[in-house]
Amino acid sequence: MPEGDVVFLAAERLRAALVGETLTRSDFRVPRYATVDLRGQVVGSVASYGKHLFVRTETVSIHTHLKMEGSWRVFHCGQRWTKPRVTARLVLGTAEVEAVGFDLGLVEVLRRADEHTVIDHLGPDLLGPGWDPAVAADLLARQPELPIGSALLDQRNLAGIGNIYRSEVCYLRKVHPARPVAEVGDLLALVNEAHRVLYRAAHQPPWRPLVYGRARRSCQRCGATIRVDLLGESAPRGDQVSRRERGIYYCPKCQVIPE
Known part of the structure; x- marks a missing residue:
């Protein structure tokens, strides 16, 4: 699933292409909004x-979520799309460009006043101007028995982190992902690490993971063999655990649960 840095960068591309421009085309390829026409706005x-993205006009907020396979791409008018046209779920066009959302997991049109309803339940945005590590640490601490690997994935604690970055953050902090939140110790340092990793990925690409996707390879710190597990049970297919199963990568030597 695309994580907060991917959505942040998508918003930057759409901002450069669309802000201040008049829409000449709005094609919602989802039944509920098929008749919505934003031309002239x-x-x-x-x-x-x-992981949420909003395109706002003077009257509405177009809310999209990439889910597992979604992406946003910008093309000059007349330019050939680089993905099959049948996978487009939303097209926003101006006199010069077409912004196309492919395989979007969610598309909805909201009143501007209602936009907050889809994010009110979320924790602080790791890449937003209102990022507050103290709030994120406090939210994590409210579930002391939960494995930290699961708590980091809960968007109600901090918004934008997914399987890639929870693996990286636990690795960098030398915290086993199955360790209960109450036993992590310095939660503030951990959430600050999460912010640092996502900020670097968003602002200094390309970014290469240290542990994610490296099952059966050597740990860059100690040389042990990296593993990928489901929390609480060994992954039977080694590094073939699907992303939907959310296998988490870690070093069994550097990230040990104390007995």
Whole structure:
């Protein structure tokens, strides 16, 4: 699943292409909004919050979520699309460009006043201007028995982190992902690490993971063999655990649960 850095960068691309421009085309390829016509409206802003993205005109907020396979791409008018046209779920066009959302997991049109309802339940946005590590640490601490690997994935604690970055953050902090939140110790340092990793990925690409996707390879710190497990049970297919199963990568030597 695309994580907060991918959505942040998508918002930047859409912002550069659409903000201040008048829509000449709005093609919603989802039944509920098939008749919505935003032609003539000016795009006022584009923003991301965690894994959520908003394109705002003067009257509505177009809310999208990439889910597992979604992506946003921008093309010059007349340019050939680089993905099958049948996978497009939303097209926003101006006199010069077409912004196309492919395989979007969620598309909805909200009143501007209602936009907050889809993010009110989320924790602080790791890449947002209102990022507050103290709030994120406090939210994590409210589930002391939960494995930290699961708590980091809960968007109600901090928004934008997914399987890649929870693996990386636990590795960098030398915390076993199955360790209960109450036993992690310095939660503030951990959430600050999460912010640092995502910020670097969003602002200094390309970024290469240290542990994610490296099952059966050597740990860069100690040389032990990296593993990928489901929390609480060994993954039977080694590094073939699907992303839907959310296998988490870790070093069994560097990240040990104290007895």
